[in-house]
Amino acid sequence: MTTTTITSREFNQDTSGAKKAARKGPVFITDRGRAAHVLLTIDDFQRLQGAQGSIVELLAMPGVADVAFDPPRQAGAFQRPADLS
Secondary structure, eight states: OOOEEEEHHHHHHOHHHHHHHHTTSOEEEEETTEEEEEEOOHHHHHHHHHTOOOHHHHHHOTTGGGSOOOOOOOOSTTOOOOOOO
């Protein structure tokens, strides 16, 4: 993966060149010498987005029904009546 850095002016003058460079890796576009934007292909962007999920998707844990889980019962000090006085 190649990282390319271009100025805003270069980006404006050669957008197709920036798009070609993005096929090889991210393109950082600078504004007054500081990175201001990143150009990615849609595939790279979707791959980055796919790494994240909503909390609901992350907690859903598909396939968990196939896992055998039978925890042992706890006895003793863990089980006592509540003191409501």
